[in-house]
Amino acid sequence: xxxxxxxxxxxxxxxxxxxxxRIEGFSDEQWHPIIKGVDLTLKRGQIMGLIGESxxxxxxxxxxxxxxxxxxxxxxxxxxxFNGTDLLKLKExxxxxxxxxxxxxxxxxxxxxxxPAQRLIDQTIESANRMQLRPEAQxxxxxxxxxxxxxxxxxxxxxxxxxxxxxxxxxxxxxxAMAMSARPDLIIFDEPTTALDVTTQVEVxxxxxxxxxxxxxxxxxxxxxxxxxxxxxxxxxxxxYGEEVEQAQTRTMLTEPKEAYTRSLWSVRSLExxxxxxxxxxxxxxxxxxxxxxxxxxxxxNINLPRGKTVAVVGESGSGKSTAARVITGLLPQSQGEVKxxxxxxxxxxxxxxxxxxxxxxxxxxxxxxAMNPRQTVEKxxxxxxxxxxxxxxxxxxxxxxxxxxxxxxxxxxxxRLPGELSGGQKQRICIARALAANPDVIICDEVTSALDQxxxxxxxxxxxxxxxxxGISYLFITHDxxxxxxxxxxxxxxxxxxxxxxxLKSEILSPxxxxxxxLLLSSVPDMDPDWLTNLLDSRVSSD
Amino acid sequence: xxxxxxxPSGYAAAAEVGAVRKRRTWKERWWLALKKAxxxxxxxxxxxxxxxxxxxxxxxxxPHGEAEIFPTPYAxxxxxxxxxxxxxxxxxxxxxxxxxxxxxxxxxxxxxxxxFIGGGLGLIAAINRSWxxxxxxxxxxxxxxxxxxxxxxxxxxIFKPSVISLIFIIAVLDSTRVFRLTRSVAINVVVMDYVExxxxxxxxxxxxxxxxxxxxxxxxxxxxxxxxxxxxxxxIAALSFLGVGIQPPTADWGSMVRExxxxxxxxxxxxxxxxxxxxxxxxxxxLTVAVNFVVDWFLHMTSGLRDEH
Numbered sequence: 041x042x043x044x045x046x047x048x049x050x051x052x053x054x055x056x057x058x059x060x061x062r063i064e065g066f067s068d069e070q071w072h073p074i075i076k077g078v079d080l081t082l083k084r085g086q087i088m089g090l091i092g093e094s095x096x097x098x099x100x101x102x103x104x105x106x107x108x109x110x111x112x113x114x115x116x117x118x119x120x121x122f123n124g125t126d127l128l129k130l131k132e133x134x135x136x137x138x139x140x141x142x143x144x145x146x147x148x149x150x151x152x153x154x155x156p157a158q159r160l161i162d163q164t165i166e167s168a169n170r171m172q173l174r175p176e177a178q179x180x181x182x183x184x185x186x187x188x189x190x191x192x193x194x195x196x197x198x199x200x201x202x203x204x205x206x207x208x209x210x211x212x213x214x215x216x217a218m219a220m221s222a223r224p225d226l227i228i229f230d231e232p233t234t235a236l237d238v239t240t241q242v243e244v245x246x247x248x249x250x251x252x253x254x255x256x257x258x259x260x261x262x263x264x265x266x267x268x269x270x271x272x273x274x275x276x277x278x279x280x281y282g283e284e285v286e287q288a289q290t291r292t293m294l295t296e297p298k299e300a301y302t303r304s305l306w307s308v309r310s311l312e313x314x315x316x317x318x319x320x321x322x323x324x325x326x327x328x329x330x331x332x333x334x335x336x337x338x339x340x341x342n343i344n345l346p347r348g349k350t351v352a353v354v355g356e357s358g359s360g361k362s363t364a365a366r367v368i369t370g371l372l373p374q375s376q377g378e379v380k381x382x383x384x385x386x387x388x389x390x391x392x393x394x395x396x397x398x399x400x401x402x403x404x405x406x407x408x409x410x411a412m413n414p415r416q417t418v419e420k421x422x423x424x425x426x427x428x429x430x431x432x433x434x435x436x437x438x439x440x441x442x443x444x445x446x447x448x449x450x451x452x453x454x455x456x457r458l459p460g461e462l463s464g465g466q467k468q469r470i471c472i473a474r475a476l477a478a479n480p481d482v483i484i485c486d487e488v489t490s491a492l493d494q495x496x497x498x499x500x501x502x503x504x505x506x507x508x509x510x511x512g513i514s515y516l517f518i519t520h521d522x523x524x525x526x527x528x529x530x531x532x533x534x535x536x537x538x539x540x541x542x543x544x545l546k547s548e549i550l551s552p553x554x555x556x557x558x559x560l561l562l563s564s565v566p567d568m569d570p571d572w573l574t575n576l577l578d579s580r581v582s583s584d
Numbered sequence: 585x586x587x588x589x590x591x592p593s594g595y596a597a598a599a600e601v602g603a604v605r606k607r608r609t610w611k612e613r614w615w616l617a618l619k620k621a622x623x624x625x626x627x628x629x630x631x632x633x634x635x636x637x638x639x640x641x642x643x644x645x646x647p648h649g650e651a652e653i654f655p656t657p658y659a660x661x662x663x664x665x666x667x668x669x670x671x672x673x674x675x676x677x678x679x680x681x682x683x684x685x686x687x688x689x690x691x692x693x694x695x696x697x698x699x700f701i702g703g704g705l706g707l708i709a710a711i712n713r714s715w716x717x718x719x720x721x722x723x724x725x726x727x728x729x730x731x732x733x734x735x736x737x738x739x740x741x742i743f744k745p746s747v748i749s750l751i752f753i754i755a756v757l758d759s760t761r762v763f764r765l766t767r768s769v770a771i772n773v774v775v776m777d778y779v780e781x782x783x784x785x786x787x788x789x790x791x792x793x794x795x796x797x798x799x800x801x802x803x804x805x806x807x808x809x810x811x812x813x814x815x816x817x818x819x820i821a822a823l824s825f826l827g828v829g830i831q832p833p834t835a836d837w838g839s840m841v842r843e844x845x846x847x848x849x850x851x852x853x854x855x856x857x858x859x860x861x862x863x864x865x866x867x868x869x870x871l872t873v874a875v876n877f878v879v880d881w882f883l884h885m886t887s888g889l890r891d892e893h
Contacts, residue, residue: 405781410778
């Protein structure tokens with residue numbers, strides 16, 4: 041086959057050659073460097089993983105590979121040679137001919153990237169149509185083929201649906217089909233699985249890898265999860281503060297990273313708290329049923345939280361984890377069952393609870409951004425619970441705020457800052473301080489680390505553990521991340537479709553034998569081993 | 585407390601880089617915004633400032649009294665009467681100056697009142713979302729379904745036309761628009777986690793309204809205030825023109841247009857005389873344009889629209 045031969049020959053060709061890229065962003069009346077002279081070379085068919093914490097410039101560099109800078113950003117130096125053409129020297133009209141056809145982009149949030157008013161298939165073939173690569177009917181057939189090879193259910197008809205009629209994981213795969221439709225030479229995946237839960241992530245990763253390999257497409261895979269990138273990439277480049285930390289073959293990078301910073305990227309995975317059993321139950325949910333309107337969400341769940349311990353509630357999205365938290369806080373009154381706190385039954389309605397009851401159970405949210413009023417200073421955010429619950433004011437209040445800031449490893453210089461002026465980890469720390477200000481017995485943590493980078497996650501988890509030791513606070517820790525569970529929990533509750541699959545000590549739940557769902561959940565958590573995905577898929581196929 | 589050896593390579597929470605931003609006092613921020621303001625906004629602000637000065641210092645600036653009657657009606661423009669006199673011999677220039685004070689003052693009070701009523705109820709409806717929201721929203725719909733000028737005319741003929749009733753009637757009618765806006769922007773804020781956190785903390789409704797929601801809906805509210813002020817201003821002028829608004833001898837631009845309207849016919853003989861009734865109309869128009877320029881600029885500034893560089 042002659043086609044194969046030519047592909048074989050061009051295998052070593054350099055597809056993308058970015059030299060000394062410098063990009064600046066405009067904010068606060070001046071230009072700040074975002075990318076400070078990074079080189080990137082990609083061969084045809086090669087997959088490169090770009091990793092780093094948020095603000096490292098991963099996405100900016102990924103977009104730069106298309107010769108594109110976001111509004112408010114500009115290239116100051118460098119060249120982007122794609123197939124020998126410097127994209128930066130082209131006019132925007134010329135450059136646009138590459139986008140969507142030769143270079144495609146798969147965005148993080150598929151739900152936000154699709155037009156809700158158009159059928160999926162029309163959006164899938166749009167760029168192929170626009171460039172008139174082939175007749176429309178042919179494109180449609182091709183799209184169906186792509187759906188099929190991405191293992192989408194009902195490939196023949198799924199394209200007729202609208203974006204809201206398919207799940208997040210399916211949408212992400214349709215977006216991959218959309219990117220593949222024009223058979224580009226390069227696809228840029230910008231955190232495509234970050235918004236998905238682990239069981240879905242595996243399926244999406246597998247089908248993405250398969251289709252990219254099938255068509256010998258080069259790819260840049262941007263993520264902050266090293267375990268994910270280990271499954272996808274041939275080469276990994278680590279970025280920090282807009283500069284390259286190191287680049288190496290995937291296996292080399294995982295086994296012997298040169299830089300300490302690279303090692304710290306997966307440090308959260310090494311954190312593990314020794315478990316302790318507890319008999320003194322501080323909070324218990326007994327046979328709780330709850331529903332949103334007519335839709336039942338919780339179907340008779342029992343959860344016990346021992347004093348001074350951490351119970352992790354795990355499960356995929358829609359399993360009812362967060363709903364359980366809403367029942368405990370009184371935001372969603374249960375239809376049946378009771379919540380007991382220190383042996384007393386809590387009123388199911390928020391408005392019937394006493395200030396004392398409200399003080400004892402505090403909550404920390406997943407998105408620290410939306411959990412703090414953007415117009416209030418740190419001082420006011422932390423100070424308010426002190427006024428409300430402890431009647432503190434003036435110097436006493438100020439002293440207590442300082443004390444709380446020290447507890448969360450920040451200092452007084454943060455007092456007059458607004459949430460918008462803090463980093464993601466600092467915001468979450470302020471939320472923790474706000475919860476601590478109430479002197480609670482129980483803190484409900486709803487996915488508190490899932491929006492953060494690994495290194496920041498580790499800091500937050502350590503902080504939570506230390507506070508537990510010092511003050512004996514009990515945590516109900518809702519998460520879908522098994523590494524976090526290992527790091528922090530004493531007991532684990534596994535939830536699936538509004539029911540508790542099992543509850544027990546960490547060691548019992550994490551060691552086999554598992555109920556079927558727990559097995560699926562645990563096996564879906566990516567390992568640092570680059571062969572993990574291949575092995576997992578093999579074992580799942582053979583057991584089917 | 586924290587053991588630094590546990591954290592990898594000098595990691596410290598306080599050293600994490602937040603958004604690149606320098607902390608500025610509000611004075612610096614305003615100065616910066618003013619420096620970048622477009623010409624139209626500057627024009628609007630200067631015009632508004634001029635109006636405010638005239639309104640504040642009316643007795644000092646006006647050459648004659650507000651209701652002082654001179655022997656010659658319809659006097660021509662000369663040194664004693666810079667803009668002539670009206671149909672019963674009052675100095676037009678003086679009445680223009682006093683008119684600024686009356687018309688703008690009443691419009692300002694009316695707008696403030698309508699924001700107090702509409703804004704307050706809108707916030708309550710947005711937080712409450714129960715039958716109260718339904719009741720308020722449907723009542724608003726009914727009031728809005730009736731053309732407001734005709735409704736105002738009707739109400740003014742029921743209650744005796746006076747400054748107080750004028751202010752109340754227009755404020756209530758206008759508060760429906762404010763209610764709708766406040767409710768719709770506040771609903772987007774009410775669903776945020778920090779409002780939920782405040783409710784979980786056991787905060788009272790008034791605290792949530794004032795501290796959690798209001799600061800976050802200020803930009804659209806301030807912009808709306810500017811626009812509403814213009815509309816109220818026009819409504820008062822229109823009602824005065826129709827004879828049910830501000831009652832003589834109080835000077836008011838709307839009624840000044842009506843009283844001297846017949847002079848327009850003489851424009852072909854004496855251009856200046858023909859222009860006289862149009863001057864208060866021009867004063868109304870200029871202020872409306874100026875306010876809108878400033879509002880446009882403010883909206884653009886706060887909507888976070890970033891000019892592409």
